[in-house]
Amino acid sequence: MGTDVRHAVVIGASMAGLAAARVLADSFEAVTVIERDTLPRASGPRAGVPQGHHVHALLALGAKVFEGYFPGLRAELERAGAPVWDWGEGLCAVLPHGTPPPTPMGMPIQTFSRPLLEHVVRGRVAALEPVTLRDGLTVTGLRTSGPGKVTGVRVKHGDSEDEIVAALVVDASGRSSHLPQWLAALGLPDPRTTTVDAQIGYASRIYTYPEGQAAPSWMGLLQPLRAPDFHKGCYAIQIENNVLHVTLHGAGGTQLPRTEDEFLAYAKSLPGPIADTIASLTPASAVRRYARTLNRKIAYHRLPRWPEGLIAMGDAVCTFNPAYGQGMTVAGLEARLLEQTLRSQRARIPLDGHAFQKRLARLTVSPWLMATIPDRAWERSRLAWPVKAGNWFMNRLIDTVPHDPKLFTAFSSLFHMTAGPLTLADPRLLSRVLAGPPAGDNARTAAG
Structure with missing residues (x-):
């Protein structure tokens, strides 16, 4: 690509940073990924990813994108013990109006811990x-040659400071990004x-199965929150090492469990099978809590100008509530955009860079x-009518899903980002949503 493009620097070995490095390796002679943490040699949590202790998901679209960049990734994860299963057949979705019956969809899903995925992808990138x-x-900052051009980064290791020269700097440092101050x-x-x-x-822990005890019939359990009535829920997935990873969650300031007894009591307050499932299992970790779940986007694309030699992506620009499982998939899509x-x-x-931020x-x-x-439905301020209308429609859709396999399949495609919202504009599907669940079907009330 010419002598002007020799070296790129990526700030952060996040999933967004690793995906960016994979793309940059095709165009730059050298790519340096700079990570503040000391990276574990094996699969394991690290301080810079506190959410790594909680249930993670790579949506179907994200799995396809990452498999494209790292051929054989799914097989490598499977060899490490990460199970592959069909979303429609293996999911137990405990929804306000019931649980959809098993529905084969041909939508393969793989479940694993965040540390395992990061470890395998990091090894591929390295x-x-x-x-x-x-x-x-x-x-610690950007290296510049005047206010309009970034030429690298300033770094610190212990007491020593240095500069790294680069033709392109990618900020993928996540929620803790200092880019606003640097700009x-x-x-x-x-x-x-x-x-x-x-x-x-969130409050999470992992469980092992006592000898001779079979795993549950489901591979994943989904019990979503919904304002204003359903303020408790859970996610649970079977992952590598034959363990069950359970995340209990609550909205609107719901008090989350800290101890083993509180964890089980919280699970018992939920309808569905989670309490009975974990009651006979063996806890294999402490209860871990996490509360940095706000959605945040920074409008870098609206700045009047943008310095040459710099872009930002991943959680450094747009952060989603992890409950919807979008973050890693969006990181892959942003790498594809790059x-x-x-x-x-x-x-x-x-x-x-300015054009890139607009496209992102x-x-x-x-x-x-x-x-x-x-x-937004959990926020106490008055909701704008588009938000009210959007919530009404999504709730109507979710209430009808247990009774309609075609809607279950369409909603799953929307959830996994393999289809866009216009999918639901199909008159045949739209009429089913507007008709709603069968007459006489009453929603359960949430406990607690």
């Missing part, structure tokens, strides 16, 4: 010839930040609405 992973290194130092105004916070918290941008601008290097903003519109429309 094996790429242009890529160097440097951990235990903190980026302010370049004379740019504060970008507009939008947040939607349903005050949802690949497309690099390919289209091959004759116009350096990369047009458009990419995140749909997942942002999917996450924030239901989350």
Whole structure:
């Protein structure tokens, strides 16, 4: 790509950062991924990913994107013990109006812990010839040649400081990104930040099966929250090492469990099979809690100007409530957008960062609405009519899903981002949603 494009720096070995490094390795002679944490040599949690202790999901679209960048990834995860199953057949969805019967969909899902996925993908990225992973290194600022051009990063390791020169810097440092402050130092105004916070918290732990005890008939259990009545729920999935990973969650400031007894009591307050399932299992971890679940987007694309040699992606730009499982899939889609941008601008290097941020903003519109429309219903302020209408429609859809396999399949495609919202504009499906669940079907009330 010419002598001007030799080295790219990625801030953060997050899933977004690793996906970006994979794409950049095809276009740059050298790619350096800088991570503040000391990265574990084996699969294991790390301080920079506190949400890693909780149930994670790679949506069907995300799995397809990552498999494209890392051929054989699914097989490698399966060899590590991560099960593969059909979403329609293996999911137990405990919804307000019932549980859909098993419905074969031909939608393969793989479940694993976040540390396992990150470990395997990190190993794949580190094996790429242009890529160097440097951990235990903190980026303290941007290296510039004037206010309009970024030429690398300033870093600190212990007491020593250094600079790393790069033609492109990618901020994939997640929720803790310092980019707004770094841009302010370049004379740019504060970008507009939008947040939607349903005050949802998680409490998670893993369980093993006593010798001779079979696993549950389901592979995944989904019991979503819904304002204003259903303020408790859970996710549970079977993952590697033959363990069950359970996340209990609550909205609107619901008090979450801290101890083993509180965890079981919370599970017993839920309808569905989770309490009976874990009652006979062996806890294999402490109860871990997490509450940084707000949705946040930073409108970098609306800034009047943007420095050359810089882009931002992943949670550094747009963060979703993890309850909807969108984050890693969107990170993969953003990497694909970066690949497309690099390919289209091959004759116009350096990369047009401002144009990239605008395209990234458009990419995140749909997942942002999917996450924030239901989350806004928990906020106490008056809801705008489009939010009310969106919530009414989604609730009507979910209430009808247990009674209609075609709607269950359509909703699953929407949830897994393999189909867009226009799927539901099909008159045959739309009429089913508007008709709603069968007459006489009453929603259960949430306990607690």
